[in-house]
Amino acid sequence: MSQVHTSTIAVIDYGMGNLHSVAKALEHVADEHTQVIVTSDPAVIDAADRVLLPGVGAIRDCIGEMYSTGLVPSIQKAMREKPFLAICVGIQSLMSHSEENGGVDCLNHFQGNALFFGNDHKDHDGSKLKVPHMGWNQVKQSISHPLWQGIPDHARFYFVHSYYVVPSNQNEVAGTCDYGLEFCVALARDNVFAVQFHPEKSHKDGLQLYKNFIHWDGKP
């Protein structure tokens, strides 16, 4: 009897809700040999072939839950070893620090900070811009990367956030967006990729990014 190899993707559940749509989108593009597991079990994360770190809500709660659930060592281990994708507040949690909630130290995988757009954020022409940055904006691909494969440059993705990441190392920027200022919306280093937008809410281009992740070997 031959055994079919099953590849697993662990979607990390650290109690911040709304993992349904992430898991459904992954399942929608996964083939029969790929299993999507929403989990808060470090052993399952350690054993998974790929790991996705979602993020919803405020950063203090996110980081707090990651520590209180004891998942930080598994997250850090996964970031050293296997294809790893962080989304939305997930990207912010990988920075050194966020100015949200009065200032929160984050996981420091990428050096740099998450900053607030501000409540009087302005466009280049001085007109008022709404915060949160909510809706479909164009993503300029700064580098070619396996996760951008099949996605047109300047494709629109769905965003909803009030804080944006400013990495110290420009070489790690994989994509940018313009909203009053040009800011980083995707970071890449080795086997880790992180995006500010929501691929699971970004229709066919978002699903393509998830499909790319499922097939990614973790090499840049």
Add this chain to the structure above:
Amino acid sequence: MGLAKRIIPCLDVDNGRVVKGVQFVDIRDAGDPVEVAKRYDEQGADEITFLDITASSDDRETTVHMVEAIAAQVFIPLTVGGGIRTCEDIRRMLNAGADKVGINTAAVFNPEFVREAAQRFGSQCIVVAIDAKKVSAEGEPDKWEIFTHGGRKPTGLDAVEWAKKMVDYGAGEILLTSMDRDGTKNGFDLGVTRAISEAVHVPVIASGGVGNLDHLVDGVTEGKADAVLAASIFHFGEYSIQQAKQRMADAGIEMRLP
């Protein structure tokens, strides 16, 4: 180039079916919510709003399953409103696959609920729905008031002040419905849309009264809305989402086109 304005088809759901009434009466059947949502997703809708208009506790379970079914097949943002009264209601909807929840009447009776919900789930998923009616007479300065119970009960609250307060309490978006216009096909109330959009820093969705595609354009250009919501012009096949987007793009509005 930058952020696109959004078109949001709205599904008013009663007893498991999409319906649309004129000023909340005279209900017409417009199909199965999951099928309708899929159709709009394929047509390029930027987001879908699902309003549970019966919202009795018996139907709550049905709504949760419907949200799950839509979220499993539609990969654009989904807002669920109608009868959201507690953090537990919000948690269930988010876990079922909603990205945002709309809070309406509960915010009027208990504004602290909005603060609590925003603190717990983040402002990004808290939409405060405002039903406003013009109460100033001809010749007086414009004034709009908040109404509840489908536009039947006045609250004495000034609509613009209320919107500002809700944003201070943590609302991440305002869904503004003109009760005078809802279902009339005479176009948005551009006055209240603009007044609120200019008064708050969060996105404002204009709703109530869309009868043709120029009304959508006006909502953005004159009403300064960040998104426009419509139901019946899409449900009954008068216009497709693509046609609406193309018309708005032709008018110089930045849109997400296929």
